[in-house]
Amino acid sequence: MSDSTTSTSPKAGAMPTDxxxxxxxxxxxxxxxxxxxxxRGARTAVVAQSRPLSL
Structure with a gap:
């Protein structure tokens, strides 16, 4: 029986779980x-009260 919740490929950027x-x-x-x-360096990373900050 196969387990449908088990994934063989991790999500991009996910922390390793092995x-x-x-x-x-x-x-x-x-x-x-x-x-x-x-x-994604030009996208807004943080919105502060004074201004948005990008990476």
Whole structure:
């Protein structure tokens, strides 16, 4: 019987869920740099009271 909730390919940008734990985790890469690599650097990232900020 197959489990329909199991996926063989992770969602792009998703944190790894396999049994191998990385020795380091770069939060800046996960939260910011991946968007730059994907070409979203010009999009608004934060809307502050004074002005919008992009990556």
């Amino acid at each position: 049994s191998v734990t990385p020795t380091t985790f770069n939060a800046a890469d996960y939260l910011v740099a991946r968007h730059l690599r994907d070409g």
